[in-house]
Amino acid sequence: MTGSDGSDTRRLKSVNQSFKIVDYLHESGGSTLSQTAEDLDMPLSTVHIYLSTLVETGYVVKCDNEYHSSFQFLRMGGEMRDRMALFQAAKPELDDLQEKTGEHTNATVEQNGYSVQLYKSHSPESIDDDAPLGDHLHLHSTATGKAILAQLAEETVSEIVAKRGLPALTDDTITDEGVLHEELETVRERGYSINRGEHFPGVSAVGTAIVSEPDDAVGAISISGPISRMDPDRIEDELAPELLNKKNIIELKIRQYE
Template sequence: MTNDAVKLRSIQRVSEIIELLQEHGPMGTTEITESLDVPTSTAHDYLSTLYDLEYLIKVNGKYDLGLRLLDHGIGARNRHPIAREGKSTIEQLANTTGEAVWLVTEEHGQAVYLDYALGEYAVQTHARIGTRSHLHYLASGKSILAHLPRERVEQILDHRGLQQQTSRTVDSREALFEELEATRERNYALNDQENVRGARAIGKAIIVDGDVVGAISVVGPANRLTDQQLENGLVDRVLGAANELELKLSQA
């Protein structure tokens, strides 16, 4: 194995350790060694180095992720334009709708949750800032896909597939592209219990100078986000908030 290949493998191992601890929480050296299928000495070298660099901490003799990673994550989020400019917009939309409002962007073919605001009646789902998710079963995700070139959408589907979250999740490319066409025609996307049973969402892409930089969405219980509610002003509020954010970004 060449020296460059060894370096690349080392980077991959570090990523695997971070992902492992993110998923499972504190783990001992033996547990990590077995999960990664590497010699104990190799795992120890990686873990002790990450600990010395303050990316890991020790909790009752086990390794866990340290808050230095939080600093990097917050820094990356705050450099994203819609995260910088969108806070007041989503707070106002949450106040007027009473529901949960999310800012989402696309990265490496996935939806990434950047920020949120909660209205008076908001119901929290499993999502949190930093969560990565498939695009095709989110209102925000479909609104983004609808404004990407078809070739790019095909690439995302080739890489990410069409994971089924509920029985209502779109399950074929043909059906998805029909939904994306409908999204473009009405200028917003819907998620009708496709991600979480009992929850609906409406999403609108944020487009600046012809580029999709993210999306804004309102999420709530299906019995509140009815078609009648959409027609009675919710759609207009979401479109208005998206337009406001687009104007902010175009002038930033």
């Protein structure tokens, strides 16, 4: 609650400003005090206080006259990921799947209406959108995202769509909610989802949800590669069966880590 003096509001604004500065430093690759103040349209003295405090906490480092995000975020994210049952169960299976198929394999989780890249096993023989670990992707445009959405109630899907929208990332991206719901029904019937150039031109993927309890997707896994190699016959005859086999193994293994 906000007090009559507005103190809670000021504290929340302070936290918001801190993360705004951290995001700016990350996106810019580092910046000087004056440049940060100018780009964020904030008083120089105020930015100096924020940056000095962030340096003291260790989440920002100062190199010469430039400020940069520190590796504290890498440590925190890495430790968080390594503790996840999904990551522990999926990593060796995705590495094996990558070797069998010669394509990239991926694991993602849903967070705040996005699909977050948790792990990727790279194949030297394949290519995809090369999303970095931790990247936040729109659920409706990726195979893992659609696999997760297919596990959710229609009302929940509509809430996510209302919050995040259905932006057209390529000419093939689904941008109509009715069409998306029809696609998700197909995913439920088939057991896996397909993305054909919907997130990145020329890249295809097949995905399936990892479920710990009925109707509860803890994440999803996928195989991704160039559309030229991910034709419908190969997906149906080879890739989807291999993926679904790994789904079963991972779901069984997750119980050991929970």
